[in-house]
Amino acid sequence: MKFNVLIVDDEKNIREGLAKALEMDGYGTLLAKDGTDALSVFENNEIDLVISDLKMPNMSGEDLLKKISSSTPSIPVIILTGHGTIEAAVQAMHNGAYDFLTKPVNLDRLSLLVKRALSSRELILQYRVLQEELNKSLGKQKYAKIIGKSNAMKKILEVVEQVASSRASILITGESGVGKELVADAIHNLSNRRDNPFIKVHCAALTESLLESELFGHEKGSFTGAVARKRGRFELAHNGSIFLDEIGDINSAGQVKILRVLQEKTFERVGGEETIEVDVRIIAATNRDLKEEIAQGRFREDLYYRLNVVTILVPPLRERKEDIPILTAAFLKEFSAENNRVIEGIDSKAINALYSYSWPGNIRELRNCIESAVVLAKGNIIEPDDLPPAIYSANEKNYIKINVGMDMAMAEKQIIQATLHSLGGNKSKTAEMLGIGRKTLHRKIEEYGIE
Ligand SMILES: Nc1ncnc2c1ncn2[C@@H]1O[C@H](COP(=O)(O)OP(=O)(O)OP(=O)(O)O)[C@@H](O)[C@H]1O
Numbered sequence: 001m002k003f004n005v006l007i008v009d010d011e012k013n014i015r016e017g018l019a020k021a022l023e024m025d026g027y028g029t030l031l032a033k034d035g036t037d038a039l040s041v042f043e044n045n046e047i048d049l050v051i052s053d054l055k056m057p058n059m060s061g062e063d064l065l066k067k068i069s070s071s072t073p074s075i076p077v078i079i080l081t082g083h084g085t086i087e088a089a090v091q092a093m094h095n096g097a098y099d100f101l102t103k104p105v106n107l108d109r110l111s112l113l114v115k116r117a118l119s120s121r122e123l124i125l126q127y128r129v130l131q132e133e134l135n136k137s138l139g140k141q142k143y144a145k146i147i148g149k150s151n152a153m154k155k156i157l158e159v160v161e162q163v164a165s166s167r168a169s170i171l172i173t174g175e176s177g178v179g180k181e182l183v184a185d186a187i188h189n190l191s192n193r194r195d196n197p198f199i200k201v202h203c204a205a206l207t208e209s210l211l212e213s214e215l216f217g218h219e220k221g222s223f224t225g226a227v228a229r230k231r232g233r234f235e236l237a238h239n240g241s242i243f244l245d246e247i248g249d250i251n252s253a254g255q256v257k258i259l260r261v262l263q264e265k266t267f268e269r270v271g272g273e274e275t276i277e278v279d280v281r282i283i284a285a286t287n288r289d290l291k292e293e294i295a296q297g298r299f300r301e302d303l304y305y306r307l308n309v310v311t312i313l314v315p316p317l318r319e320r321k322e323d324i325p326i327l328t329a330a331f332l333k334e335f336s337a338e339n340n341r342v343i344e345g346i347d348s349k350a351i352n353a354l355y356s357y358s359w360p361g362n363i364r365e366l367r368n369c370i371e372s373a374v375v376l377a378k379g380n381i382i383e384p385d386d387l388p389p390a391i392y393s394a395n396e397k398n399y400i401k402i403n404v405g406m407d408m409a410m411a412e413k414q415i416i417q418a419t420l421h422s423l424g425g426n427k428s429k430t431a432e433m434l435g436i437g438r439k440t441l442h443r444k445i446e447e448y449g450i451e
């Protein structure tokens with residue numbers, strides 16, 4: 001990223017001297033001889049930082065600073081002051097200056113100060129690029145809301161588009177919080193049933209006695225409390241889709257009944273004689289391993305095969321960490337709007353912390369984490385300590401201490417040990433990450449006696 005610095009001073013030598021030094025550091029420079037001149041350069045160019053003298057003809061540095069810090073507070077302004085005008089510099093800091101430099105300017109200090117002032121600017125610009133990427137990806141999606149650019153997510157979106165308009169039953173599996181319900185929403189919204197009902201049933205919440213009447217309805221007087229006829233969820237979903245969430249939690253009696261609807265597309269209300277026929281598309285989800293449930297005799301194999309015409313496995317977040325920045329950008333946008341906060345960027349240490357954490361609660365946990373960070377943030381940039389301690393400290397564990405003059409073998413041992421640990425002992429990933437072969441890694445593990 002090339003940054004442009006606007007240098008404002010009525011003395012030509014100073015302007016040009018500073019410009020030369022900054023250009024050597026790789027910055028673009030624009031020059032102005034007073035405040036009025038500076039303002040017009042500022043308005044007509046992409047300026048990332050302003051360095052300005054205080055005393056100048058026409059418009060002074062003070063007035064320029066006030067104008068810039070009220071119109072674009074995110075642009076840092078560094079003030080130049082002569083000897084004996086420290087009070088003026090302090091006043092300028094009150095008015096929003098980033099820092100000040102005394103003349104004659106020490107070029108090393110200039111270089112450091114500019115670099116520091118622009119580091120947050122860099123974060124802001126990176127964040128803007130991310131927001132643009134997010135807007136583009138949301139613009140492309142007819143069903144919106146599913147965010148992700150990892151190959152795993154792209155594949156899921158392809159499958160979703162492909163199967164949406166068929167009638168095939170779909171089973172969505174994956175850990176808690178990975179976005180199974182979002183995938184189900186996308187399937188319904190993309191299907192030609194989108195204008196018909198999408199009925200969601202949280203199966204785990206239905207007690208054994210409620211399940212049947214909830215799903216299939218009941219006739220008046222069919223049991224105590226059945227004061228009127230009630231239509232069940234399957235009937236309500238006619239011509240639309242039904243989402244059977246946590247299907248792995250349904251008991252065997254319920255499983256038999258659902259199997260029958262799937263096979264015959266008919267059922268009777270509790271206490272009713274009439275056979276009701278429905279056209280319903282079934283989407284089911286579970287975070288259980290249904291194969292294992294079948295092996296344990298807790299889930300019917302025949303139902304499994306009926307549901308599982310198409311399976312969509314949504315992988316955990318730790319296996320698609322590439323999605324973290326764009327998801328973070330989306331949640332920052334959502335929660336800063338909701339809380340009336342202006343968030344302009346996220347510190348790179350904070351991003352590293354998000355990368356290092358393993359996210360057992362997946363995207364739901366990331367979303368909650370970003371919500372609390374937005375609420376707790378002290379400034380306009382999310383800093384590492386705005387994140388929950390468990391997540392921030394996950395990143396701390398990612399550093400090891402290597403002293404100058406330390407034994408090479410000792411350093412190597414530590415690097416291998418720490419990397420192995422952070423990857424949960426996975427040797428092939430460790431070898432890949434460290435850029436060495438698996439055999440070499442094995443040899444070193446043995447040599448250094450790493451557990
Ligand atoms: N790809 C994604 N893009 C944006 N938001 C997402 C994405 N995946 C999940 N979320 C959000 O994360 C939260 C959890 O998602 P969802 O409820 O779909 O998960 P789930 O897999 O059904 O979890 P559970 O098994 O606990 O029911 C929701 O707030 C959802 O909006």
Ligand SMILES: [Mg+2]
Nearest residue numbers: 180181245285
């Ligand atoms: Mg869910």
